Amino acid sequence: MNPSKRRTVIAGNWKMNFTPAEATAFINAIKPMVAGKDNCDIIFCAPYVTIAAAQAAAEGSNIKIGAENVHFAEKGAYTGEVSAQMLTACGVEYVIIGHSERRQYFGETDETVNLRTKAALAAGMKVILCLGEVKEQRLSGITDEVVAMQTKLDLAGISAEDLKNVIIAYEPVWAIGTGMVATPQSAQDAAQAFREHLRATFNEHVAQAVRVLYGGSVSSKNAVELITEPDVDGFLIGGAALDVDELTRVCTLTLATTSSHK
Ligand code: PGA
Numbered sequence: 001m002n003p004s005k006r007r008t009v010i011a012g013n014w015k016m017n018f019t020p021a022e023a024t025a026f027i028n029a030i031k032p033m034v035a036g037k038d039n040c041d042i043i044f045c046a047p048y049v050t051i052a053a054a055q056a057a058a059e060g061s062n063i064k065i066g067a068e069n070v071h072f073a074e075k076g077a078y079t080g081e082v083s084a085q086m087l088t089a090c091g092v093e094y095v096i097i098g099h100s101e102r103r104q105y106f107g108e109t110d111e112t113v114n115l116r117t118k119a120a121l122a123a124g125m126k127v128i129l130c131l132g133e134v135k136e137q138r139l140s141g142i143t144d145e146v147v148a149m150q151t152k153l154d155l156a157g158i159s160a161e162d163l164k165n166v167i168i169a170y171e172p173v174w175a176i177g178t179g180m181v182a183t184p185q186s187a188q189d190a191a192q193a194f195r196e197h198l199r200a201t202f203n204e205h206v207a208q209a210v211r212v213l214y215g216g217s218v219s220s221k222n223a224v225e226l227i228t229e230p231d232v233d234g235f236l237i238g239g240a241a242l243d244v245d246e247l248t249r250v251c252t253l254t255l256a257t258t259s260s261h262k
Helices: 020-034 048-058 084-089 100-105 110-122 135-139 143-154 184-201 204-209 223-227 244-261
Strands: 008-013 040-046 063-067 094-097 126-131 166-170 211-215 234-237
Touching (some): 008 166, 020 048, 040 048, 040 094, 040 244, 048 063, 084 110, 094 110, 110 126, 110 143, 135 143, 143 184, 184 211, 184 223, 223 244
Parallel strands (some): 008 234, 040 063, 094 126, 166 211, 211 234
């Protein structure tokens, strides 16, 4: 498969930001800026309480609204959690799973990431699966092993068919919210390593079809050089996805580059 056939993804992770009114204002402001940019998927993952307002504002546009997590049970005694069935009942198609902040602060493990991913896929959702190494692991030179192990564990038991609904986001933890962006070469190396894993576990077609995003301090200053890498198919963006002007610049630069290079 020609890599240029992979559709670009620009996904924003709002984290614990934006009330419903703020989300509405943001979507209303960004909507005209991304109108007509139909050769990519534009997704904002919002806090649960903000999803409905963001969806209402995004209606009729090319913007999709996703969630930032999902539980693996369908329903039951899991105080504070939300199931995939609840999300799909609200028309939510995308969900981030395994973000490093969930792993760092809320005890998320590869095992629970795997369970959540399976539950979301079984409910018909599309998953943005986040993984990446912490600083100490990078400094110890074990990035490849760490990322390979996360990929193996997080995707355990997931079929080639289900992988059509998985987007992988390589997010080196040391780059998130720090302004320290990975070099384009290391983003490319990680993206390539994912494809090698998928090739070995599934087949060439799956390896070429899965979209791999980079996340960690993406901005208009680094988007072009990152997206130029052949295996980087888009971005998962935190800080810059809270700023309409900056996000507009990232979208415009990214899509201008993918349409001319890829
Ligand atoms: P950042 O966050 O762009 O603010 O580094 C990325 C993320 O956490 O997904």
